[in-house]
Structure formats: C-alpha cells, structure tokens
Amino acid sequence: MNDTKKILIIEDHKDMLRILTRNLQDNQFEVLGAENAETGIQMLAEFNPDLILMDLMLPGMSGLEAIAIIKEKISDQHHIPIIIITAKGESDDIVLGLNTGADDYIVKPFNFDELIARVKTALRLKALNEKLFEQTAQLEQANRQIYDLNQSLVEKNRELRRNVFNLHTIFEISIELNSILEIDRLVNSTLLTMVGQFSCKNAMFIYNHDMDHSHLRVKNSKGFNEEEVQNLAFEKEDPLFKYILRHPYPLDISVLKARVNGSNAIDIFENLDVQIISPLILQSKVQGLIVLGPRVRTQAYQRQEIENISILTNIVTISMQNATLYQQVEQLSYTDGMTDLHNFRYFKLRLKEEVGRHKRTNTGLSLLILDVDNFKNYNDTMGHPAGDKVLKKLGAILTASVRENDIVARYGGEEFAVILPAIEHEGAGILAERIREKIETTPFDNENVQPLGKITVSIGAASLPVDANNTKDLIRFADNALYEAKRSGRNKVHIFNKKTLKMQ
Incomplete structure (x- = not known):
C-alpha cells in the first residue's frame, strides 16, 4: 500500500512553485502544482490531495475565494488541510484566510524546515480528524446494535456516551x-x-x-x-x-x-x-x-x-x-525597526480611532509633529549610524515625556508624531515646550557640529475641536504649525491658529 502523501501547490510564481515542489519531493511527498486557483480547483477531484499549500495573492480568482470554494466541495469527514502563504505584514489577510477556512499559515520569507514541520503537523491533525469521524461512526453503529439487542442496555449506553x-x-x-x-x-x-x-x-x-x-x-x-x-x-x-x-x-x-x-x-x-x-x-x-x-x-x-x-x-x-x-507578528508589523516606536501605519490607525473617540465623547484631542532641526547636516557630517543613534535617543526621550495612553510614533525620516487624547491647545503647548526644552538640554554625541551647537527640534501642534474636525485637517494643521516653527528660526514650538492657515 502506498502511504506517500499528496500535496497540491497553488502558486503563481514559477520559481517559488519549483522550489516548493523540490523541497516537498525531497521530503518524500508527491506534489502537483497549479499556477492559478481555477486550475488548482479543477485538479482536486483527479489528484485527491491530502493537503493544499496556497498563496493568497493569485491572478484571477483570489486565494480567499478559492478557499471558500474548496471548503464547499469537500465534507468535514474528508477534510483537506489548507496552509496559506502570505507576505510579512499582511496580518489582515492572515485573519481573513483563517476565518474563511484555512488551517494554518506561513509568512514569507520562511524557513523550509518550518514549512515541512507545519505540513506534517497539518497531516497529523487530518489523520486524527479522520480517525475521530471513523470512531464516532463506529460508536453510533454499536449503540444502535446494543439498543436492538436488549432494551435493558439503554442505561449502559447512556453511560458510555457520557464517558466518551x-x-x-x-x-x-x-x-x-x-x-x-x-x-x-x-x-x-x-x-x-x-x-x-x-x-x-x-x-x-x-x-x-x-x-x-x-x-x-x-x-x-x-x-x-x-x-x-x-x-x-x-x-x-x-x-x-x-x-x-x-x-x-x-x-x-x-x-x-x-x-x-x-x-x-x-x-x-x-x-x-x-x-x-x-x-x-x-x-x-x-x-x-x-x-x-x-x-x-x-x-x-x-x-x-x-x-x-x-x-x-x-x-x-x-x-x-x-x-x-500571532500577537508578536502583529506587534512587529506596527513597530519601527530602528527606534522601537510605533510606525506610520500604526499612527494612522490610532489617530483615526482617537478622532472617532473624540467625536463620541467630546473630550478633546491634540497632535504634535516634531522635526529634528538641520538633521541632514548632522547625518552628512557624522554619518548615518550616528544619526540613527540620535533618532533612537529622541524616541526614548519622547516616550519618557508623555503619559502611558499617549501614542508616540516615528512619522517618517527625522519626523516624529505624538497623539495626545483628552488634551486641548493649552495642554498640548505646555507639553510640547517641555519636550523641546528637554531635547535642547540633553547632551548628544558631537552635537557641536549643528548650526545651533546642539540637537534641537521644531514642534507643530493642532487640536480638536478648536482647529479641525477631522483626521486629515488635524494632520495638515499640525504640519502647517511645524512649518511656522521652522520658518521662525527652528528650536521652537508653534501652536496652530487661523492666522497660520492664512499665511500658508
């Protein structure tokens, strides 16, 4: 009897399909490949795979649509495990895939030893599932026979059901x-x-x-x-x-x-x-x-x-x-790799949430955008590794300067953003000035190369509901205020007002 397990790969990248096929065959699996979902679904009945390895991003029919169709075609008793392949950072696709019916996932780039281990684990679970169905059917048949043979065994049968x-x-x-x-x-x-x-x-x-x-x-x-x-x-x-x-x-x-x-x-x-x-x-x-x-x-x-x-x-x-x-992967997708602060993606997500909360509770909301003054000069003079150290240190200062529920993020390049829930103009200005002063008085390596003789930042601030009533305007007005802080000499805090808007 041939116990070789059969695996269907649905992958539109030919090189990846070839590499996957070779590695699986090296591990004694029988492999058939398809370059799109439609072909893969057509192969189901003839090839009768024990497991499906599928990329979510496919031409034509998507991987999610294919999963739904495959689940409709097969019964629970003949369950075929599906392992989805997805790119790093696509946590939403992973959740959708699992909710649609996929059994497991692996994130590119991946270790082939891990892939083989996941394939073998899924096949073991499939075998257990089939055994459970078989045993359940056998138990139900035995229970019917016991009932037919002797009505007096009904209570014993009930006890058996409870114990199982x-x-x-x-x-x-x-x-x-x-x-x-x-x-x-x-x-x-x-x-x-x-x-x-x-x-x-x-x-x-x-x-x-x-x-x-x-x-x-x-x-x-x-x-x-x-x-x-x-x-x-x-x-x-x-x-x-x-x-x-x-x-x-x-x-x-x-x-x-x-x-x-x-x-x-x-x-x-x-x-x-x-x-x-x-x-x-x-x-x-x-x-x-x-x-x-x-x-x-x-x-x-x-x-x-x-x-x-x-x-x-x-x-x-x-x-x-x-x-x-999963939570570790999700955290990585929202973290800036250099500063360990939240990244721009997380900033946009949380700012939208906080604007929504403000509209429900009317508790106010402020946004600070910070830019390191003359950072290009420092980078060009001292080199990028030294510049990276400055950004990391600034991130640590910002984190230590705000409340636990405030959100500090790397906005991009040498810019940072701080979301301040339940803080309006006055409070935002006080905190921004405290941050500016803290950075100005903190020693940095070789800061004397800067035009001001030290590492400094310019900060722009805007608030809801005084300045804006939506996310887009709040960011735009805080950015306008930052421009004013830089235009007026750098190492300054500027709070947005309507005059600022007219000057832009």
Whole structure:
C-alpha cells in the first residue's frame, strides 16, 4: 500500500512553485502544482490531495475565494488541510484566510524546515480528524446494535456516551479555540468551555506568556472571588511545578497534597477549594495552569472526564502558542525597526480611532509633529549610524515625556508624531515646550557640529475641536504649525491658529 502523501501547490510564481515542489519531493511527498486557483480547483477531484499549500495573492480568482470554494466541495469527514502563504505584514489577510477556512499559515520569507514541520503537523491533525469521524461512526453503529439487542442496555449506553464525552464535540471545541488569536478572548473562552463541559463551580486560568518571568499569575477566573484571586502569583520554582513536569496531566489536589512537600501554591489552591489542576506545558516548561473547582453535583470527576480535561488542555496549549505568535507578528508589523516606536501605519490607525473617540465623547484631542532641526547636516557630517543613534535617543526621550495612553510614533525620516487624547491647545503647548526644552538640554554625541551647537527640534501642534474636525485637517494643521516653527528660526514650538492657515 502506498502511504506517500499528496500535496497540491497553488502558486503563481514559477520559481517559488519549483522550489516548493523540490523541497516537498525531497521530503518524500508527491506534489502537483497549479499556477492559478481555477486550475488548482479543477485538479482536486483527479489528484485527491491530502493537503493544499496556497498563496493568497493569485491572478484571477483570489486565494480567499478559492478557499471558500474548496471548503464547499469537500465534507468535514474528508477534510483537506489548507496552509496559506502570505507576505510579512499582511496580518489582515492572515485573519481573513483563517476565518474563511484555512488551517494554518506561513509568512514569507520562511524557513523550509518550518514549512515541512507545519505540513506534517497539518497531516497529523487530518489523520486524527479522520480517525475521530471513523470512531464516532463506529460508536453510533454499536449503540444502535446494543439498543436492538436488549432494551435493558439503554442505561449502559447512556453511560458510555457520557464517558466518551462525544468525540465530535472535542473536535468542534478544538476548531473554535484554534480560531481565536486574541489571548484574553481565548482564555475567557477556555474557562467558559471548562465550566460548561464539566459542570464545575469555578475555574481559573493561570498563565504568563513572558517566558523569562519568575512567576505565573491569574489571567482570568470564573466563579471565584475576584478580589481574592486577581493578585495571586505563583513562583515557578515552587515544588508543585517541578512535580508537574514529571507528571504532565490533570491531577487532583488531594493527590498533590500527599505527594508534594513544601508547596506554597498547593496550600493556596487548597484554601480556594480547588479540586483539579491541569498544566499547560510547552518546551519542557510549565507555562500555565487550568484550575477547576468542585463539581456543581456531588459526583466527583470521573476518569474519562479527567482524560478529556487533559485533551482540552493540550488543545489550549497549542492555541495559546499560536495566539502569542500571532500577537508578536502583529506587534512587529506596527513597530519601527530602528527606534522601537510605533510606525506610520500604526499612527494612522490610532489617530483615526482617537478622532472617532473624540467625536463620541467630546473630550478633546491634540497632535504634535516634531522635526529634528538641520538633521541632514548632522547625518552628512557624522554619518548615518550616528544619526540613527540620535533618532533612537529622541524616541526614548519622547516616550519618557508623555503619559502611558499617549501614542508616540516615528512619522517618517527625522519626523516624529505624538497623539495626545483628552488634551486641548493649552495642554498640548505646555507639553510640547517641555519636550523641546528637554531635547535642547540633553547632551548628544558631537552635537557641536549643528548650526545651533546642539540637537534641537521644531514642534507643530493642532487640536480638536478648536482647529479641525477631522483626521486629515488635524494632520495638515499640525504640519502647517511645524512649518511656522521652522520658518521662525527652528528650536521652537508653534501652536496652530487661523492666522497660520492664512499665511500658508
């Protein structure tokens, strides 16, 4: 019997198609390629692939349209995993692709070892899915036979159904959890699932996605006294976590109490009337715990339920990892690589949001645009690496000078922008002058080469609703004010007014 897995590649770039084909064939896969979605869909029935690798950006029919058509053509039982290929920064396309029905994604440029690993993982999940369908069908057939043979076995049949926990339900839960890419929403959905499936009085999610942190903390809880649990912190060096690494499955608190000595965490859980602790383990480290209280009914957790808790915990572990990676990728797409400030793309997004918030709440909004005076002179004299150091230092000064909810962004080149929610003309002017003075008095390397003998900035400011009533005008008026600050001698702050507009 031939066990070679078949992969259909839909990729319009011939070089990429050829490279993908060669690498997959080198890993013992049978490969067929198509250069557009229409051809790929026509190949489905004849080639009957085990997995589809598809670029989202295709000529003619888009990758998203192709995914929708493919999902209509195949049943859940004969699920074909789809891995989408997308370019770095296209996080919206990734979300659309996953929501349309794709199973996974990989971002260009990618490591081929990672691609092969993702392909193999998707094929393993496909095999598990097929096995689940097969087992479910077998169970349903067995249940019908039992009912026909002897009516007295009906109660036993019901017990069997309860113990199996309905494999189809687990599969549906896994799809739902894996589709959530926001960590807070994923945690909340996990707790609601646990409470609903196991009828427990309360549940708690303990996690810390900062891998180097020394503590795990409560991220969310259901049914516990919030004031009692929200500030709980558990040292990763606690004996409980060392024991869990050797026994990585759901454990009863009474068992842990008897087997683990000197654990402060176990004492805390016992005082909270916790009954089950199920660990999230990743890269041989305990990254979190799903903690369940006693059942609403007096009946204890059954063995099959403990196994189901373990299965769901493993699913949640993978989902948390995916959500964390997604947020990291999203953060990178909104970050300026040199200064670590927000980039222009994020600035435009947030300014639009803040203008909308102002229109709803009428709380005011100001915008500062800063430009480094004579920066070209410094760059030409000292070189670009020295200029980059100046921009990084300016970014740090700006971040330290504003409130936590203010938005500092690199506007472009040597320009920066600061969005100031709930601040109007007067407050914007005071802050801008404070920033200008701070930069003027901060020493920079070789600043004596500048015409003013130091690194300085010019700042323009405009506000809602005094100056403008929309995003476009707010940016334009702040830019006009910046021009006035530079025209009047540099190293100045200029607040926009109607006279400024008439002079432009």
